Amino acid sequence: MEFEGAFRYFPQSMPTWHIVKCDSGIGPRAASFMNKALYARAQELGVKFLLETPGKKILKEDGKVVGVMATDKFGNEVKVSCQAAIICTGGAGSNFELIKKETGYTHGKDMFSFAIPGIMGDGLRMAWEAGADKLPVRIEQAAQIMGVEDLPGSVGNVMIQPNLLVNKFGKRFMNEDFIQNSTYLSNAISHQAEKKAFSIIDTSIARYYIKHGVENVSLVRPNPDVSDFIDGMKMARANGNEGMIIADTIEELAEQAGIDVQNLVNTVDEYNDFCMSTDEEFFKNPRYLRPIKKAPFYAARICPGGYGTVGGIRINENCEVCDKDFMPIHGLYAAGADACNIYDDSYMFLLPGNSMGFAVNTGRIAGMTAAEQVKNDK
Numbered sequence: 001m002e003f004e005g006a007f008r009y010f011p012q013s014m015p016t017w018h019i020v021k022c023d024s025g026i027g028p029r030a031a032s033f034m035n036k037a038l039y040a041r042a043q044e045l046g047v048k049f050l051l052e053t054p055g056k057k058i059l060k061e062d063g064k065v066v067g068v069m070a071t072d073k074f075g076n077e078v079k080v081s082c083q084a085a086i087i088c089t090g091g092a093g094s095n096f097e098l099i100k101k102e103t104g105y106t107h108g109k110d111m112f113s114f115a116i117p118g119i120m121g122d123g124l125r126m127a128w129e130a131g132a133d134k135l136p137v138r139i140e141q142a143a144q145i146m147g148v149e150d151l152p153g154s155v156g157n158v159m160i161q162p163n164l165l166v167n168k169f170g171k172r173f174m175n176e177d178f179i180q181n182s183t184y185l186s187n188a189i190s191h192q193a194e195k196k197a198f199s200i201i202d203t204s205i206a207r208y209y210i211k212h213g214v215e216n217v218s219l220v221r222p223n224p225d226v227s228d229f230i231d232g233m234k235m236a237r238a239n240g241n242e243g244m245i246i247a248d249t250i251e252e253l254a255e256q257a258g259i260d261v262q263n264l265v266n267t268v269d270e271y272n273d274f275c276m277s278t279d280e281e282f283f284k285n286p287r288y289l290r291p292i293k294k295a296p297f298y299a300a301r302i303c304p305g306g307y308g309t310v311g312g313i314r315i316n317e318n319c320e321v322c323d324k325d326f327m328p329i330h331g332l333y334a335a336g337a338d339a340c341n342i343y344d345d346s347y348m349f350l351l352p353g354n355s356m357g358f359a360v361n362t363g364r365i366a367g368m369t370a371a372e373q374v375k376n377d378k
């Protein structure tokens with residue numbers, strides 16, 4: 001497997017995002033080439049794959065792992081005998097019940113997980129049932145513009161620039177310079193009332209972006225051209241996207257968005273003053289201080305979102321699954337998102353690629369430790 005190189009995700013991030021070389025240049029789904037390479041090598045080594053046969057239960061005897069129970073696609077039980085099992089089922093990003101219980105977020109209301117379908121937390125449950133210490137399950141946060149998947153890219157591109165950002169009380173709550181750090185943004189929004197935040201611009205700012213292109217682009221949002229932004233906003237309104245607002249006055253914009261009207265008027269006034277001098281509240285980069293004066297005004301709701309969940313199974317440095325006394329369970333290992341307890345409520349987006357990096361490395365460590373254990377057991 002080869003890499004295109006190591007890249008930044010957004011301007012303030014580190015160039016740690018290792019993008020896999022594939023046949024169509026840098027773009028979505030490059031990681032599938034890594035999976036194909038690993039799969040091919042495993043087949044060469046004689047590994048047997050049981051696809052569509054999800055693991056259901058870890059079998060233990062005398063405290064040691066002796067096998068795994070699975071069910072094939074016809075509903076038949078399959079027993080795999082083994083001396084070591086590695087749990088790596090990718091977390092629970094599509095299990096909205098578990099997410100609600102563990103984190104308090106309600107999918108579709110105040111959190112928009114875009115996890116891979118079918119990632120239901122099987123490995124977490126199997127490990128906990130087998131005696132693993134249960135650690136908190138967290139959302140791997142990344143902020144989302146409401147309904148962005150149905151909109152032209154220009155809407156997301158404009159509204160994720162360092163614009164004025166307010167909560168439902170009409171108050172600013174973070175330095176907007178960092179808006180492209182999706183984790184900071186999602187985390188900060190999570191701490192606001194109703195987890196509500198709006199990015200706001202006026203017509204002059206929209207025209208500036210349309211004429212010059214947006215300033216902050218990334219490999220994910222590479223296109224500075226946002227010429228269809230206004231059409232995109234109108235389309236969102238026509239489609240009933242309540243998170244996209246167009247209004248002729250700040251008061252009307254606040255009312256439509258459910259923001260405290262007088263506070264927003266005051267915040268915009270103060271912000272416009274800062275644009276003439278210094279942002280005394282957050283010391284935002286003066287380059288991004290642009291007054292909000294000319295109607296119509298545009299706002300987009302930004303919500304907490306996530307790639308899925310991380311964490312839940314306690315492991316040690318050898319990726320051995322440990323019980324509540326930190327003692328390894330003989331023959332049981334975990335890797336990847338199921339075991340990724342290295343973040344608290346925010347994952348480290350300044351080092352892009354590090355959740356995949358954690359998965360690849362813990363997978364390797366778990367494999368090496370398990371192989372050593374099986375050899376020693378003999």
Ligand SMILES: Cc1cc2nc3c(=O)[nH]c(=O)nc-3n(C[C@H](O)[C@H](O)[C@H](O)COP(=O)(O)OP(=O)(O)OC[C@H]3O[C@@H](n4cnc5c(N)ncnc54)[C@H](O)[C@@H]3O)c2cc1C
Nearest residue numbers: 054055088089090115116122307336337353354355356359
């Ligand atoms: C849209 C998106 C974009 C992302 N972008 C990045 C990025 O840019 N950089 C980064 O570092 N990370 C990124 N991530 C996160 C990254 O993909 C994960 O951290 C990583 O894939 C976790 O690896 P894993 O092996 O733990 O789980 P996964 O890669 O999810 O693999 C888990 C596997 O287990 C299988 N499985 C589930 N249940 C069972 C069962 N009961 N029995 C058997 N198999 C089962 C699943 O089908 C799946 O094949 C992104 C995630 C998403 C969803």
